[in-house]
Structure formats: C-alpha cells, structure tokens
Amino acid sequence: MSTLKADEIANQAGSGDVNFPNGGATFGGNVTTTGTLNANAITANSITLGSYTDLTRPTSGNVIGTIIWNTTQTEVQVWDGTQWAPLNNPYTDVDATSVEVFWDGAADQVDGNVWKSKRSHPNVSNANCTMVNNPSYSPVVPGGDGSIGYWSFNGSNQYGWINDLNYGSSGSHGPQNNGRLYEFVCICWFRTSYGSANSGGSYDFDNWSWFDWDRSEAIGWNIGAHGKLQFAGDSNVTCCYDVTGNTTLNDGQWHFGAVVVSASNGYIKFYADGQPDGTRNNSFSYFGQGSRRWGFIGDGSEASSNNGGRNGIYYDGDIAQLGLISEFWDDAKVLDHYTRTKSRFGI
Amino acid sequence: MASRLQVNNIIKESGSGDVAFAYGGAIFNGNLTVQNATFDNISSVLSLGQYTNATRPANPTQGTIIYNVSVGQVQIWNGDRWVLLDTKGGTLPEVGQVVHLDATKTSSYSGGASTIWTDLSGNGNNFSIDANAHQGTAGSKLAYMAFINDTNGCAKNSGDISLDNEVTYVVVTRILNSTSTWRTLTRSYSADHHVIVQSGAWNIGMYDNNGSGFIDSGANQNGLSNYISNSWATMIWRFSNTDNPTYEMFVNGEKVGEIRNSNARYNRGFGSIGAYHDGNTNPNSSSQYWGDIRLFVAYNRRITNDEIVQCQYATESQGYLQN
Numbered sequence: 001m002s003t004l005k006a007d008e009i010a011n012q013a014g015s016g017d018v019n020f021p022n023g024g025a026t027f028g029g030n031v032t033t034t035g036t037l038n039a040n041a042i043t044a045n046s047i048t049l050g051s052y053t054d055l056t057r058p059t060s061g062n063v064i065g066t067i068i069w070n071t072t073q074t075e076v077q078v079w080d081g082t083q084w085a086p087l088n089n090p091y092t093d094v095d096a097t098s099v100e101v102f103w104d105g106a107a108d109q110v111d112g113n114v115w116k117s118k119r120s121h122p123n124v125s126n127a128n129c130t131m132v133n134n135p136s137y138s139p140v141v142p143g144g145d146g147s148i149g150y151w152s153f154n155g156s157n158q159y160g161w162i163n164d165l166n167y168g169s170s171g172s173h174g175p176q177n178n179g180r181l182y183e184f185v186c187i188c189w190f191r192t193s194y195g196s197a198n199s200g201g202s203y204d205f206d207n208w209s210w211f212d213w214d215r216s217e218a219i220g221w222n223i224g225a226h227g228k229l230q231f232a233g234d235s236n237v238t239c240c241y242d243v244t245g246n247t248t249l250n251d252g253q254w255h256f257g258a259v260v261v262s263a264s265n266g267y268i269k270f271y272a273d274g275q276p277d278g279t280r281n282n283s284f285s286y287f288g289q290g291s292r293r294w295g296f297i298g299d300g301s302e303a304s305s306n307n308g309g310r311n312g313i314y315y316d317g318d319i320a321q322l323g324l325i326s327e328f329w330d331d332a333k334v335l336d337h338y339t340r341t342k343s344r345f346g347i
Numbered sequence: 348m349a350s351r352l353q354v355n356n357i358i359k360e361s362g363s364g365d366v367a368f369a370y371g372g373a374i375f376n377g378n379l380t381v382q383n384a385t386f387d388n389i390s391s392v393l394s395l396g397q398y399t400n401a402t403r404p405a406n407p408t409q410g411t412i413i414y415n416v417s418v419g420q421v422q423i424w425n426g427d428r429w430v431l432l433d434t435k436g437g438t439l440p441e442v443g444q445v446v447h448l449d450a451t452k453t454s455s456y457s458g459g460a461s462t463i464w465t466d467l468s469g470n471g472n473n474f475s476i477d478a479n480a481h482q483g484t485a486g487s488k489l490a491y492m493a494f495i496n497d498t499n500g501c502a503k504n505s506g507d508i509s510l511d512n513e514v515t516y517v518v519v520t521r522i523l524n525s526t527s528t529w530r531t532l533t534r535s536y537s538a539d540h541h542v543i544v545q546s547g548a549w550n551i552g553m554y555d556n557n558g559s560g561f562i563d564s565g566a567n568q569n570g571l572s573n574y575i576s577n578s579w580a581t582m583i584w585r586f587s588n589t590d591n592p593t594y595e596m597f598v599n600g601e602k603v604g605e606i607r608n609s610n611a612r613y614n615r616g617f618g619s620i621g622a623y624h625d626g627n628t629n630p631n632s633s634s635q636y637w638g639d640i641r642l643f644v645a646y647n648r649r650i651t652n653d654e655i656v657q658c659q660y661a662t663e664s665q666g667y668l669q670n
Contacts, residue, residue, distance in 0.1 A: 073664075075425075088433040088435040112591075113591075139659075146656055
C-alpha cells in the first residue's frame with residue numbers, strides 16, 4: 001500500500017481548494033477548518049445542512065440519524081429509519097405496560113366533543129371521553145412547544161363521560177378484569193386557579209374531579225379548593241382515605257400531579273411536578289370494593305352505567321393530559337414522565 | 348519551512364475509493380465539501396463555530412448551523428433569521444384556500460406604490476389597496492398592511508368573494524387599540540360583519556345586519572394574550588352551519604371565544620378586509636378600521652384542530668410573528 005507523507009498539502013497554485021474527485025477521505029485524527037467541513041471530528045465556523053424540499057428529499061437509502069434542512073417546512077428533519085421526522089419530536093405517550101386509560105391533549109386526539117383515549121384497557125374498544133355542555137378545547141398550550149392542547153371546564157356544568165371503563169364490585173376492568181386496582185398511578189397535567197391556596201386544608205369535596213369512578217365505591221382523583229392534590233377511594237379495608245398532598249398548586253400555572261397507590265408498599269404517595277409531595281401510609285390490597293361504577297372527567301361519579309349519575313360538583317380549570325396506569329411507579333419513574341413531557345408546556 | 352505537497356487532485360492509488368489519513372488529521376484554510384458524511388459520535392466531537400448575537404453571520408446559506416454563546420443555543424439559519432435547531436416548521440394548509448394575501452411576499456405585494464394586493468390562492472381574488480397602507484420594505488417579513496385610517500384605507504374587492512357556510516380565516520394581525528369605533532375585519536357588500544370588535548368596548552364577535560346585531564363571542568380584545576405587548580398574533584376564526592359551535596376564535600392556538608347561535612352563521616362572502624367599506628369600492632373611503640394585517644387567508648371549509656396547530660407552527664417558524 002502506498003503512503004504519502006507530507007506536512008502540508010496545497011493546491012498547485014499555492015492557494016485554493018484541493019480536490020478529491022474520485023472518492024472521499026477518511027481521517028484518523030481531528031480536522032480543523034476555517035470553512036465548512038464534514039468529518040469524524042469537526043471544529044468549524046459553521047455547518048451547513050443539505051437543503052431539500054418535501055419532494056426532493058431522498059426517500060430510501062438513508063442512514064438512520066441523517067439530518068437535512070427541509071425548505072418546504074423550514075425545519076431540520078432527521079431520518080428515523082422509515083420517515084423524515086422533525087427534530088422536535090415531543091413525547092406524547094406514557095411509558096407503561098399496563099394502562100387502564102391514557103388521554104393526551106394533542107390536536108389529533110380530539111374529534112369534536114370527544115377526547116379520544118390514546119391507550120386503554122385491552123377489553124374496551126376505547127375509553128373515549130364524550131364532553132357534555134361544551135367544555136372548550138384549545139389546540140395549543142400557549143408558551144409550550146405546540147404539541148399539546150387542553151380542555152377547559154367552567155366549574156358549573158361541564159364534564160365528560162368515559163366510555164365503558166368500569167371498576168368496583170363485579171366491575172370489568174383493572175389488571176385482573178375484576179374491577180379492582182392493586183398497584184396503580186393516577187396522573188394529570190392541569191391548570192387551575194379555583195379556590196384559595198391553603199396548605200393546611202384537609203380533603204374537601206370541591207372542584208371535583210379530574211377523573212372519578214366514585215370516591216366511596218372505587219376511586220377519585222382531583223385537586224381541592226385548597227389547591228392540594230387529592231385522592232380517595234374504597235379499598236378492601238376501608239373507605240375513603242381522603243388524603244391530600246402537601247403543596248398548593250391552584251396558582252393558574254401548568255402543573256403535573258401524580259399519585260402512586262401501592263398495596264405492596266402500603267402507601268398513597270403524592271407527587272407535584274415530579275417531586276414527592278407527601279406519603280400517606282395505609283394498608284390495603286386493592287381499591288374498587290364498593291358498587292360498580294362508570295367514570296367521568298370533570299365531575300364526580302355515581303354512575304351505574306355509561307353517562308349515569310353524577311355528583312354535580314364540577315371541575316373549574318384546564319386538563320391537558322390524564323391517565324390511570326395499572327402498575328407501580330417509583331420516584332424516578334414519576335420524575336421521568338414529568339421530565340419528558342414538561343417542554344410541551346414551556347417548562 | 349515544513350514540507351509541502353502541491354497537487355490539484357489526490358486519489359487513492361487504486362483509482363477510486365477513500366483516501367486514508369491514518370496517522371493524524373488535517374487543517375484546512377478553505378472549505379471542504381463531501382457528498383455524504385457519517386459522524387461516528389457527533390455528540391462528543393462536533394464543535395460548532397461560536398458566535399454572539401452581534402457577531403453571527405447576517406445572511407448565510409440556508410441550513411447553516413452555529414452555536415450562539417449569547418443565548419447558549421444551537422441555532423440554524425432558516426433563510427430569514429436564526430432559530431433554534433429543533434424549531435418545528437410547517438406550511439399553511441392549501442386545500443380550500445379562497446383568498447391568500449401576504450404583505451411580506453413580493454409575489455403578493457410588489458411594493459413600488461402598487462395598489463394591488465395579489466391573491467396567492469390561485470383564484471385571482473386580488474384586492475385593491477392604497478399604497479400608504481403598506482408598511483416596511485416589500486418582501487420583508489416585518490412588512491404589513493396598516494388599515495387604521497382613511498389615509499391608508501383598507502382592502503377592497505369589486506364585489507363579495509363567494510364564500511359561505513363552512514369558513515375559516517387565518518390572520519396574522521394586531522387589532523387597533525382603540526374603543527372609539529367598531530373594528531371590522533371583513534364586511535360583505537350586502538350585509539354582515541363576519542368578525543368585528545364592538546364600538547365603545549372590547550367585545551369580539553360578529554354583526555348580523557339581518558336583525559340580531561352584534562353577537563358576542565365572549566372574547567375580549569384587551570384580554571387577548573398579545574394585547575398588552577401589542578405583539579403580532581395568529582388569529583383564527585372558524586364558522587360552521589351546524590352551530591356546534593357556529594363561530595370560534597383562536598389566538599395563537601388557544602381558544603378564546605365561541606358563539607352557538609344560528610344568527611351568527613357565515614351567510615355571505617366579503618368585499619372589504621380591514622374596515623367597513625362604507626358602500627363603495629374606494630379603499631380610502633371606509634370606516635371601522637381593524638388595525639394591522641400581515642397575512643390574511645380565507646378557506647371555504649372549517650380547518651381541523653390539527654391544522655390550527657399547523658398554522659401556528661407555520662406562522663411562527665416562517666417569521667410572521669416577529670415584532
């Protein structure tokens with residue numbers, strides 16, 4: 001193999017570009033340039049991506065991770081193996097294997113007055129939530145990355161009923177399809193300024209509910225007028241716990257609330273914006289001991305069928321993402337979901 | 348002096364293929380261009396040129412990437428300005444466009460005291476204006492039409508644009524900050540202000556000239572997110588004959604008002620944009636001026652929620668919301 005050794009390689013004219021017309025170049029070390037450069041290690045004044053339109057960008061033969069500048073969309077796109085995707089690729093899912101229901105506020109998840117369940121229990125065709133009395137849907141959370149919108153509830157008559165999903169005695173759903181929830185997590189991205197912040201306030205029966213399958217029969221997940229996260233339910237041991245988190249969150253800003261209800265750990269543990277917000281130790285094996293109930297968003301449930309009886313309390317505020325996950329989440333898992341989704345809210 | 352190899356071409360001995368620099372790197376005082384490049388570990392070895400807000404290139408090649416130390420961001424030149432590398436782009440929906448007027452594009456307003464605001468929808472729905480209305484340099488993303496007084500006038504067509512039932516307006520605008528008179532966005536030559544702000548108040552809605560008068564959407568001009576800063580906003584109105592709802596208003600993707608009333612339906616098209624036409628086709632003889640408009644697009648359909656998001660991405664990434 002021939003080897004050319006030289007300290008400098010220059011154009012024969014003394015200055016100007018040297019051409020490598022019949023192949024590329026492989027560098028075993030660093031390259032420094034004052035111009036534009038593509039190589040293993042780069043120090044360059046600028047990098048310029050190749051420009052393509054929607055029509056001219058290559059549709060096959062791309063290496064995964066290839067990035068281009070799309071002049072039609074005016075954005076950087078990356079080849080993900082099957083398509084050109086925006087570099088901004090927000091996390092719109094939930095990292096869980098056992099999901100009872102998960103709603104995301106992205107515009108493609110809303111059809112008229114129906115909030116479509118992005119994921120739902122395998123035994124229901126869907127757990128869509130049909131809104132009643134016209135809560136309004138905004139496709140974009142202002143200040144966020146544009147990937148998520150939200151529902152606004154007026155606190156006086158607006159709510160939505162959840163299709164088919166039911167819990168309680170002889171209920172159909174839950175991980176064992178018996179209406180019981182053993183290890184589960186309730187999550188919600190929300191914004192409300194209802195009530196008055198009161199860190200000393202006890203569980204109250206106001207501003208119900210983010211979702212609810214009847215506090216005194218199955219479970220209810222909401223924020224009280226004091227502004228603290230609230231959970232209650234009917235377990236195999238007792239009803240209704242009526243526990244709250246520590247931090248008031250009714251400040252008109254977007255927050256992520258979560259509560260982990262764990263039979264194995266014997267606690268109901270709240271999280272505010274990804275951080276632990278109070279642990280309430282209790283013993284139980286499962287929730288869903290009471291009568292079979294169907295669920296609502298924006299009001300409390302007394303329903304023995306789809307869109308049945310309600311409490312008429314009503315939630316005043318906004319909801320962008322909501323879910324009931326039938327598995328245990330530790331601190332890191334809750335924080336992970338918050339961290340992966342917060343940029344959608346400009347946080 | 349170090350030894351120097353002076354050649355015009357370097358090729359692999361076999362005639363084609365990669366030339367290896369196996370024992371070190373290279374320093375280039377000029378540009379290097381390759382057909383394809385694979386970065387083994389771009390995160391650990393890619394060092395972008397560092398610039399400040401003041402020193403970054405003013406008009407580089409579209410797609411150029413730098414690191415801006417002033418703001419600690421990787422930025423890319425999108426042909427108009429420096430934006431975050433992961434800024435999501437987009438285009439306005441094309442299906443159903445009836446009128447598309449753009450004060451920032453020379454294809455729509457050519458400058459040079461032109462009195463024609465050219466329709467880009469392909470339907471030939473051009474509007475007449477007074478050249479005084481155009482503010483800024485023709486073709487600049489900062490340019491706009493200021494429909495604020497008789498000197499500037501408004502935009503008029505010789506008759507009503509044919510449009511009814513399911514309709515959407517996508518408008519980059521800022522509404523005139525005054526309650527001294529009505530502020531009309533569009534008006535038919537026969538009847539109805541499809542979008543209007545109430546005189547002596549801030550209420551936004553529509554005006555039904557067939558009997559109901561002003562119908563409030565619940566949105567207030569002085570409560571809009573862009574009001575205090577008087578910044579540009581993407582405002583969208585959707586109309587539907589199903590009355591579920593009849594009229595919706597969005598500002599930067601956020602729903603701010605709605606009407607559920609059959610009297611607020613979109614029954615006829617418009618002949619003037621940016622004011623009430625006062626019953627004539629002279630742009631300077633108008634009243635109820637709306638304010639500033641940078642982009643006005645009308646559709647003969649109700650765009651989807653997804654498309655509202657698409658409009659927001661498009662107007663943001665393409666620089667329409669710059670102050």
